[in-house]
Amino acid sequence: MKAMTIINDLMSLIYPRHCEACAENLFRHEHFICNYCKLSLPKSNYHQKREHELSLIFAGRVPFKNYLSFYVFEKSGKVQRMLHAIKYQNQKELAEFLGELYAEDLVKENILSDIDIIMPIPLHPKKLKARGFNQSEWFAKGIAKLILKPVNGFSLERKKETATQTNKKKYQRWENVDGIFNLKQPELFANKHVLLVDDVITTGATIEATWQALKDVEGIKVSVISIAFASRKI
Numbered sequence: 001m002k003a004m005t006i007i008n009d010l011m012s013l014i015y016p017r018h019c020e021a022c023a024e025n026l027f028r029h030e031h032f033i034c035n036y037c038k039l040s041l042p043k044s045n046y047h048q049k050r051e052h053e054l055s056l057i058f059a060g061r062v063p064f065k066n067y068l069s070f071y072v073f074e075k076s077g078k079v080q081r082m083l084h085a086i087k088y089q090n091q092k093e094l095a096e097f098l099g100e101l102y103a104e105d106l107v108k109e110n111i112l113s114d115i116d117i118i119m120p121i122p123l124h125p126k127k128l129k130a131r132g133f134n135q136s137e138w139f140a141k142g143i144a145k146l147i148l149k150p151v152n153g154f155s156l157e158r159k160k161e162t163a164t165q166t167n168k169k170k171y172q173r174w175e176n177v178d179g180i181f182n183l184k185q186p187e188l189f190a191n192k193h194v195l196l197v198d199d200v201i202t203t204g205a206t207i208e209a210t211w212q213a214l215k216d217v218e219g220i221k222v223s224v225i226s227i228a229f230a231s232r233k234i
């Protein structure tokens with residue numbers, strides 16, 4: 001053990017590990033993000049509110065049980081830096097770590113206790129091939145470690161890419177969501193509470209599209225969770 005610690009210390013002198021949020025060097029006991037960032041990153045705390053900006057974008061359209069997001073996205077902020085590291089610097093383990101960190105908060109407050117299946121939203125096969133991994137699946141794996149429920153990454157199939165929503169006018173936001181996803185083996189989900197997992201929620205169109213694929217399953221309940229919510233104020 002002692003030899004390993006010395007080797008780790010030497011390694012961090014040669015290749016210092018950096019906080020993925022603020023880029024400062026990490027101490028030996030810190031992983032992925034420094035303690036300062038851990039405490040100061042902008043948590044949404046949506047699980048403590050009945051109504052909030054994320055639940056409001058789905059109001060009257062998607063009847064989910066919980067609308068959860070770990071952080072509130074700030075342009076050029078630390079959350080954006082972490083998301084960039086996950087997506088473009090192959091830091092999939094950071095997504096897993098954030099899943100564990102968030103689930104730790106939620107489990108303490110007894111949220112997620114009745115979830116049966118964790119379901120990451122799939123990427124389009126072409127995108128998955130290009131990136132090599134699905135960041136939502138890694139975030140889901142982290143959550144699963146804490147709540148000990150299975151991750152189902154195979155029953156939901158993505159047939160089309162969702163169009164970029166940012167350039168669309170407001171009234172077009174909720175169009176073209178039908179037929180993007182297809183649920184195979186719907187019988188597996190009857191009377192289950194499914195936790196849909198996304199990386200970033202912006203307009204909510206992708207979530208709306210998954211609901212179209214799930215809504216006819218008998219007795220299904222759905223909640224959604226993401227790493228960050230980018231409010232439209234940005």
Ligand SMILES: [Zn+2]
Nearest residue numbers: 019022034037
């Ligand atoms: Zn930091």
